[in-house]
Amino acid sequence: MGILNIVTYIPLVGAIVILFFLRREQSKAIRYAATAVAAIDFLASLVLWFNFDARATGDAMWQFRETYNWIPALGVKYDFGIDGISLLLILLTTLMGVISIVSSFSAITYREKEYYVLLLLLQTGMIGTFCALDFFLFYVFWEVMLVPMYFIIGIWGGPRRLYAAIKFFLYTLTGSVLMLLAILALYFYNDGGIPFLNIKGLGNPATFSVLQYHNIGHLIPPGLQFWVFIGFFLGFAIKVPMFPFHTWLPDAHVEAPTAGSVILAAVLLKMGTYGFVRFSLPILPDATKQLLIPIVVLSLIGIIYGALVSLVQKDMKKLVAYSSVSHLGFVMLGMFALNPMGLKGSVLQMVNHGISTGALFLLVGIIYERRHTRMIVEYGGLAKQMPTYATLFLIAALSSMGLPALNGFIGEFTILLGAANSTQIGTMIPAVLAAIGIVLGAAYLLWLYQRVFWGPLDNPANRSLLDVSRRELITVLPLIALMVWIGIAPKIFFDVIEQPVNYIVQKVDPQYFAKQPMTYPAPQHPEVAEAR
């Protein structure tokens, strides 16, 4: 049992311990136990970070690998391993795990034991999804995440929680079962072939190994690639969510308790983009290029539409939720630039979005706990009453809108560079339109800030508001620190994802490096590894 499994299953073990050894009434003990479990898990995940070799290439790029036989008859293996992309997302998950638990102390007032148990179960599901290198295993973890999230929204959510919870569940499930069919089509292609498309199989031993499919990706005939891609696309695009599939997101976000929104925005949405990066691009290069334009168009619609809808929201949480649609549009755009620059920006922006939007949801949750409303009109002039809160909110908002020296800028700028230079997209127009999205992003966030924090403090209900407590500060500060860190010194993060990104570009567009041998792969940076 290696470190990766330990990181994955600490929350599960913790959940079981809490379930059996703590009574429902011991709410304090339950909170502290849950926090301790999440904190231990975070520390364990730091071990991954410090032992990670960012320069490894080839098979060695998949680190902390653990492989066991699971269902030999089907070729299913229990196969864990991570590259730089998974590493960053796992760290994000474990950090958000701690923060979401600490932020729930005062927000969750009933059925606490179940709540923390479910949060921990969810965490195991999320980490497992990022670790799995076997499609079957990946699918199992992917579905395992759904149930705890359903309960978190459904039990501790707002007034329309039942509707939001089942909508979340059904949307995601529909996408993921179609993804399952796509996985099966791949499986049979590798194995015996699929008669109905007159496709001869490769005759390899049956396997679900993702790396095996990475290797045979270019052999898959374009017709089959197209359908498999559609299956994957539906599974992942619903999760991202891309433009026409996004309608579950505002409902789920608005109804979910704060911690649920934080996890949803920070990690669950990344499952979709992670799926694209890990599976769709490397395994289905032809279909990726074939469907590039529609997907770029959908991403752009997402960017502009999400921003415009955010502008008119009256509810702060809904505003942040729609801003996610816009930001995830950037992630998709950068990814489908299909060059290292765009992909790096895309991966980093996944992390950035998790940090910034997570922080915004936390901050909205803090004010909601005090006033039990999220309506923007209810507020105004809070900067006088809650100066610390206003500062934190400002930094988070600036980070989200992409101000230089904060993390959002790095991600969005890299994405725009990638999109503008992309030979696959072949035109500057998407980059220009996306830049308009950034302007709109600044508009809705600054306008929100203006209405909530500036102006006269004229609502008497706001006069007695307390500033952030120490516990609340502790939940937000790490995120603020990360925003600054990534904003000023993103190099170490780019280094970690350098090799995986090159690997993916190599798979999806093998000509890329042939055309530009001088530029990429970028020179190695030995000093980085030494500095650690």
Added chain:
Amino acid sequence: MTWSDSVFLLPEIILSIGACLLLIAPVIGRGGRGRAAKWSMIVLLAITGLSILACSWWVPRIDQTPGFAAMFALDAFSIFFKLLFVVVIAMVTLLSDDFLRESRYSAWEYYSLLAFALCGMMFMASGVHLISIYIGLELMSLSSYILAGYFKNEQKSTEAAMKYFVLGAVSSGILLYGISLIYGVCGSLNLLDMDKAMSTLITNDALMVGIMMLGAGLCFKVAAAPFHVWTPDVYEGAPTPVTAFLSTASKAAAFAIFARIFYVGLHHFSLDWSNVLAAVAALSMIIGNLAAITQDNIKRLLAYSSISHAGYALLGIIALSTTGIRGILVYTLVYVFANLGIWATVLMMRRHEYAGEQVDDFDGLHRRAPLWAFAMVVFLLSLGGIPPTAGFIGKYFLFAAAIQAGFGWLAIIAVLMSAVSIFYYFRIVVAMYLREGKEAELATSGALKFVAAVCLVVTIVLGVIPSPLIDQVEISSRGVASRAELAPNARR
């Protein structure tokens, strides 16, 4: 008939004698009261089970010529189903116990009927001749008609039995007519001889009509649309343990013969029947799942859900491949355990004979019985095919079989409908966890808890460690699957 033929039949012989003894026991012994009936039944089932295991020891050691004028086969396929049937009937016995003692109906006759039904099912599993299959089917069906109406003073129960009987008799007639047409064309009803005869035939109308009628009769037995209309009424009206029996054991038996007949006997004409069956499967999944959404009575809800599950399982027959037959075996097993678990939980909720059946009755169950509420969630997730429960493994095989066989559109309908099914399964979850309810006591008993716990363990363990089951199924389905590899679908 030779000595070894009777050895083949050992479990059936023991069971029939035992069933007769159960029937006359109250007359001879002045009516054993209390739990004597239950324990007699359990002992009988245990002996039968052991004799099946003894037979399974014989299977690899004998040559696989069917006995009794080629009517009866003792092969790995039949052993798998027979053991499953015995376990299921034992569970149904445990579920029935309290129910029977609260009512004033004789337990001895009830168990005797269950034993006869089991005997019929075991003949079905072993039948390799349409006549022996038919006789087994009738023995099972007649016993189930009586069981459905066992609470003879209850109007609903009588009504259910009447509907079941009339429709069942008609369907048996159709089935028999189909069999006679097939005999007319093939000159034999032994599945292997039919197969041999058909290999030289080209399509002919009488045979097609025969196959369609045979298929229609079987679809009635597995409750596939459009032959499903009896299901909700019968499931609702029959006493709950009998519903549990109908929705698990009797369905599993029907699928056993469905698979054997179509895989061994009719595979030469698979191009003709597979599209028709595909339509039936699609219709069952759509009608079953959509109709279940609006049900408030949990027995009706599960009835519609069982219609949809018949549709899923049909994928395995349509596929006509090794994956397909394995899928049927795996799916039958996981479906049976999830369903029995649900029935055990439903029975815990009962107050009087027909209470505890509304979805509302589950309100706030998580407070009253956290473990059983959790178990119910696991069973429902398993029916919905969500990992890591066993139901996912079953659905995996069936979807894979459909894709492999070229029924991509059917697979898409199947997965979308299984997403729909989550909607109504989760109505029960919502009631249990998201609503607060009455503080009424549960009618739990040791037997119900035992059944629910066994089903819970099986559902989770097979979901996490499915390898042993899959390996076993591979062995059990080998004989039947080997025929399918000759089929045009596989060659295509």
